Amino acid sequence: MRAKTTLLALTAAAAFGGFTATAIRDALQQPAAAAPTVAALPMAALPATVDGQALPSLAPMLKTVTPSVVSVHTKQRVRVSPFGNDPFFRRMFPELSQERINESLGSGVIVDAAQGYVLTNHHVIEGADDVSVTLSDGRTVKAEFIGSDIDTDVALMRIPADNITALPLAQDANLQVGDFVVAVGNPFGFGQTVTSGIVSAVGRSNVPGVGYQNFIQTDASINPGNSGGALVNLRGQLVGINTASFNTQGSMAGNIGLGFAIPIGLARNVMTQLATTGSVQRGTLGMDTQTVDARIAQGLGLDTPRGAVVTRVYNGSPAARAGLRTGDVVVAANGQRIDDSEALRNFQGLQALDAPVILEVLRDGRTLKVETRLTALPRDGASVDIRLTGATFADLPEALRRQNQRVGGVLVEKVEPGSRAHQNGLREGDLIVAANSGQFRDLAGFRDSLADRPTDLVLRLSRRGRIADVMMR
Incomplete structure (x- = not known):
């Protein structure tokens, strides 16, 4: 009998946890006694109404929202070799490589029913060979990739x-x-889930390792798989595309109330460009700046070390046409406070192409308002230098540049086979880190350095971790 009693206590511990098991054990060790009669207590229940009004609920709003939020399934085919990444043995024994399918899950939002457009994050579909979407009614359909923008983490699909x-x-x-x-x-991957919270902040731009930023911060739980999903207001309107959560222990450690979403205005602008051209073009002011620190502020006679001081203005750029000069300090752009060089760069990256810009500038103790526009740079090699004909250039992804401020250069995005650039040794994926034509950190600076068409042109390339100097002929 004693053994049966002990077994009962252990079984209860497994089922209900240590606290309940301890209570059962203590009760079993008490001498038997007649149980007193206790009147049953009524179950507590919320009232149906308060002051004549029904209790508020998100359910009616969510009935209109949830059919528009979808699950995104991606598959990526990768070749796995027993020799790892060793290029020699991978080429020598290709038959030993095996194909593996990597799968991942995310979320998306239907934003145009007539066109079948679905917004999601770039990182949800990045590198995918196959993308399918599961609707809230259980249907699964294959998605067509329209385009994506790595620097704002926005992607557009059609179903x-x-x-x-x-x-x-x-x-x-x-x-x-x-x-x-x-x-x-x-x-x-649990399936459609709803969490709630408040807007903790707007205009967040200091999230590590992310591209151009203007995030909505919220304490609504955003976990892995929520990426690309909807952030809505109480009217059931889309205010943002959920993109990331921040946790010093890593995203798999759980939610700590620091979630971020891309504002729908920014996502809408990116979506419009992707739907029209399949890619996103950004404008530039055409100048280099540096953060105003205490030393620079003292040298310029400023009371406060704040703003972005102009260190170089490119010939023919919007900044040059607007009359900006070296030594000018930009402290605001379109009414938005500019505290440092990164803030000005981030501002430029978030603006629509050819967007009007009003800069507030400090010059010789006076405050000026300077009007200009962001202009897109031609990216074809022929417009940079005839020896680069056939190449297409791009700036480095902003997320990569933010991860390492010392990284700079121009990315070779594409090279036409047989073109002059191809014959000169340029290849897709090369990073041009230096040239004998002058210093530069981005495409605008690279173009400006070649404005005088040097007789000899030598580019320093980084390719798969190796550095080489290549003569352009």
Whole structure:
């Protein structure tokens, strides 16, 4: 009998946990006694109404929202060799390599039912060979990739599905700190999940390792798999695309109330360009700047070390046409405070092409308002130098540059086979880190350094971790 009693206590411990098991054990060790009669207590229940009004609930709003939020499934085919990444043995024994399918899950939002457009994050579909979307009614359809922008982490897909519902897009100007928001997505592959919170901050731009930033910060739980899902207001309008959570222990450690979403105004602008051209073009002011520190502030006679001081203005650039000079200090752009050089760079990266810009500039103790526009740079090699004909150039991804401020250069995005650039040794994926024509850190600086068409042109290339100097003929 004693053994049966002990077994019962252990079974209870496994089922209900240590606290309950301890209570059962203590009860079993007490001498038998007649149980007193206790009147049953009524179960507590929330009232149906308060002051004549029904209790608030998110359920009616979510019934209109959840059909527009989808799960995104990606597959990527990779070749795995027993020789790892050793290029020699991989070429010698290709038959030993095996194909493996990497799968991942994310979320997306239907934003245009007529076109079948679905917004998600770039990092959700990056490198995928196959993308499918599962709708809230259980249908799974293959998605067509339209385009993506790594620097804002926005991607656009199209799904060939009927009877789908799009979320209405909110206006950014209406979003304030303290507004209630709801996140809808597919965390950890569990299926559609809803979490709620408030807007903790707007205009966040100091998140490590991410590209151009203007994030909505929220304490609504955003976990792995929520990426690309919807952040909505209480009217059921889309205010943002959930993109990341921040945790010093890593994203798999769980939510700590620091979630970030891309504002829908920015996502809308990117989506428009992707739907039209399949890619995103950005404008530039055409100048280099440096953060104003205490030493520079003292040298310029400034009371406060704040702003971005102009260190170089490129010939023919929007900055040159607007009359900006070396030594000018930019302290605001379109009314947005500019505290350092990174803030000005981030501002430029978030603006639409040819967008008007009003800069507030300190010059010789006076404050000036300078009007200009962001202009896109030609990216074809022929417009840079005839010896580069056939190459297409791009700036480094902003996320990569932010991870290492010392990294600079120009990316060779594409090279036409047989072209002059190809014959001169340029290849897709090369990084031009230096040239004998002058110093530069980006495409605007590279173009400016070649404005005088040097007789001899030598480029220093970084290719798969190796550095080589190549003569352009």
